[in-house]
Amino acid sequence: MNADVAAALKELTNTLEGIESVMDLEALRAEIAELETEAARPDLWDDVENAQQVTSKLVHRQAALRRVTELRQRVEDLEVLYELSEDEGDDAGRAEADEERARLAKDLETLEVRTLLSGEYDPREAMVTIRAEAGGVDAADFAEMLMRMYLRWAERHDYPTEVYDTSYAEEAGLKSATFLIKAPYAYGTLSVEQGTHRLVRISPFDNQGRRQTSFAGVEVLPVVEETDHVEVEEKDIRVDVYRSSGPGGQSVNTTDSAVRITHQPTGIVVSCQNEKSQLQNKAAALRVLQAKLLARKKEEERAELDALKDSGSSWGNQMRSYVLHPYQMVKDLRTDYEVGNPEAVLDGEIDGFLEAAIRWRRQQQTVA
Structure with a gap:
């Protein structure tokens, strides 16, 4: 040899x-x-x-x-x-x-x-929320593109997913969406996706065909387990029920089965409309609320800014750019990892970005 x-x-x-x-x-x-x-x-x-x-x-x-x-x-x-x-x-x-x-x-x-995923919550399933930020209808459309990207990534790995809530924008796309990725280490893997994603393209919604920059925020939280002791007192929540809606505000249910929960001590509001019954929607919404309360609890304990949750501004918190015009490229602004095929990335081929970001994060932790 x-x-x-x-x-x-x-x-x-x-x-x-x-x-x-x-x-x-x-x-x-x-x-x-x-x-x-x-x-x-x-x-x-x-x-x-x-x-x-x-x-x-x-x-x-x-x-x-x-x-x-x-x-x-x-x-x-x-x-x-x-x-x-x-x-x-x-x-x-x-x-x-x-x-x-x-x-x-x-x-x-x-x-x-x-093996680099050694954080306290890294082995957990992931609760992902995507929100349209600056950019109007293009941002809403971008939010929907990102949701599809993560769901396709999960599908490629045979990870089950469960969509809890989708709030559609008036013209196109999503105002926000929350979904669960049910796989070991989903949180540790996807937590590096947290932050603001930026899209540059010729807007399909602009009659003059001008280039548009839009933003969407991604929040990734660990799913709460019984050992976390995150209790939600019934007296602390307000539960509102309403009729589920689809794109353009179209009603998709004939009964008031969708549920919105307001946690009055913190002001956190969560909703779920994708299950079949009001009871199921309430249970799912409570899971989302518990995940958010866990994130808040850990922030307070560690006294670190955005320890598990990062809700910075569109301009100050960018972590990845997706450029479709005048050239084709997706680039992570932290690791400098980039590919020249945005279509493949938006179809769920993000493992290279995830691996580079996980290694980068470990390097930052080692330096610190």
């Missing part, structure tokens, strides 16, 4: 060993064994919510272990593949080994980024 290939294989092995060390495979196997014991209890489904949490956690922990175990096997198989191709002078086998090495390096890089 030539020196370059040997060095490359050594680097892959070292990266994998680092990942295995951070993941603590022995502890992971012990946790899986405990969850399997709990999942086998005959009375598990007496508490449906707890049963769902246990089985979901078990499935995801097993998948994490399987993923790193398979990578270990691929690294070992790759070394054998190179040795066989070299012994037999098989150029096609060598080319196949080179292709697998490139795939393996990419898969290890992706898993390595996951």
Whole structure:
């Protein structure tokens, strides 16, 4: 085996060993064994919510272990593949080994980024809210484009999603939308998306075809769990019901099933209109309220500006630009990571941005 290939294989092995060390495979196997014991209890489904949490956690922990175990096997198989191709002078086998090495390096890089998510709430599911900011109808249209981008990203990864609320703008697009991405580490992964996104394009809503700059804000919060102790007193909330509406204010329900909750001590207002019943909408709205109250609680505890929630101005908080005219480019203003295919990015291909931002954030934390 030539020196370059040997060095490359050594680097892959070292990266994998680092990942295995951070993941603590022995502890992971012990946790899986405990969850399997709990999942086998005959009375598990007496508490449906707890049963769902246990089985979901078990499935995801097993998948994490399987993923790193398979990578270990691929690294070992790759070394054998190179040795066989070299012994037999098989150029096609060598080319196949080179292709697998490139795939393996990419898969290890992706898993390595996951190990950087070590924050208190990083393993949680994510509650995402998108709001149109400056830019009128173009901003509302941009907000809808961003919502589709994140939902397509989730779809690409087979992550379930649940839309809680969509407030449509009059002419086109969204005033705001809130949705849940139900996957482990969704919060840790998407929290780097928080901030103001900027779109530059020829406005489809301008009769004179002028270039328009518009803004949309993205807020990402961790989903609240029972251990967070975020209590919402019934006396502290006002619940209003109304009829769900669609684009252009069109009524989409014949009953007042949509729910708006106002948390009177803080003034926080949340709403949900996408479930079938008023009861379901209220439960979903309470989940959003709890996530927002948790964010506020952590801000107060840490005494840090915007620790979990960033609601800065359009101009002072920009984190990514999407330029469709006069050239094609999407660029992260923190990491300088950029691609020249906005269409693909807006169709959910954002993993490169996420990985670069997660690495950048860890670097900032290390420096601090």
